[in-house]
Amino acid sequence: MPDHLLLIEDDLPLAALTAQFLRAEGFRVSIVHRGDEATAAIEQLQPALVILDVMLPGLDGFSVCRQIRAAYRGLILMLTALDENHEQLTGFDAGADDFVVKPVDPLVLLARIRAMLRRHPRQARRLDFGRFSLDLHCQQATLDGARLHFSTAEFELLAIFARHAGLPLGREVLLQQLRGLDYDGSNRSVDMRVSRLRKKLGALDCPVTIQTVMAQGYLFSETGAAPHAH
Structure with missing residues (x-):
């Protein structure tokens, strides 16, 4: 079965294009557009990897990451528009596994996702x-x-x-x-x-x-x- 990705992105056109691209590469993709809906979606779907934007309506990505970590053992790849160390450190502290800086080249995003899944297969012990x-x-x-x-x-x-x-x-x-x-x-x-x-x-x-x-x-x-x- 293809790996299931959950994309949490409030930019609707960007989310649709990203999901279309990832599905063409063989992934199953679900989309959530609000931070305050993300925690419930992650708990319910338990995807292999979450692609989580930092700036979200309702609840920011860092808060989502902190809330979900106890109930979710998969991977979290955060998207940030700021290439700054303090923001990445905040993300790692919240439980993120890696970062990609926006705007993201789709091929770079794909390579990062595949590398993360390869290094950390689901529930690797x-x-x-x-x-x-x-x-x-x-x-x-x-x-x-x-x-x-x-x-x-x-x-x-x-x-x-x-x-x-x-x-x-x-x-x-x-x-x-x-x-x-x-x-x-x-x-x-x-x-x-x-x-x-x-x-x-x-x-x-x-x-x-x-x-x-x-x-x-x-x-x-x-x-x-x-x-x-x-």
């Missing part, structure tokens, strides 16, 4: 990177089937990287995602955490790496084939 696996539900890591020992803080950081494998993550985004754990809120704290995790992964001979990407942050990737999820 385990991410595999060759001989190395992460069970996100049990918070366990294994190498060749043998359990590895990571602290809670180490596993949380590792899980953040694994969920976003192949995408560079800036320090600010990592700080936002790590909120609630034991850190002092500084870039130096993030750098030290990443450095320790990178050394531990290397010492354990795990087939993954955390690279430093100039002016972008850190990139987590498998040293061999692309990861897949179950």
Whole structure:
């Protein structure tokens, strides 16, 4: 069955054109035009991915995202007209999985949707990177089937990287995602955490790496084939 997408967009002509394009690419698409109707629609439909505009009548996209996260375990791709870090950080804090800046090229939107669904199949609980696996539900890591020992803080950081494998993550985004754990809120704290995790992964001979990407942050990737999820 094709993946079901829910498009929440108040611009009626744009929503119709976007839905038509995505349906032609093989997706099932439902549309909601108001933010105050979005939560009920997401709960009822449980789509594989929600395309959520930030500026909506009735309720803004950030508020929708916060309201629905406890009842929805799928993906949320937010659309914003502002290419600003603070808005993206607000979205990540609310529970968004990724952002696209408007106006959106349909081919770029399609590529982002497919990449998100590929990295995070519906209700994925385990991410595999060759001989190395992460069970996100049990918070366990294994190498060749043998359990590895990571602290809670180490596993949380590792899980953040694994969920976003192949995408560079800036320090600010990592700080936002790590909120609630034991850190002092500084870039130096993030750098030290990443450095320790990178050394531990290397010492354990795990087939993954955390690279430093100039002016972008850190990139987590498998040293061999692309990861897949179950």
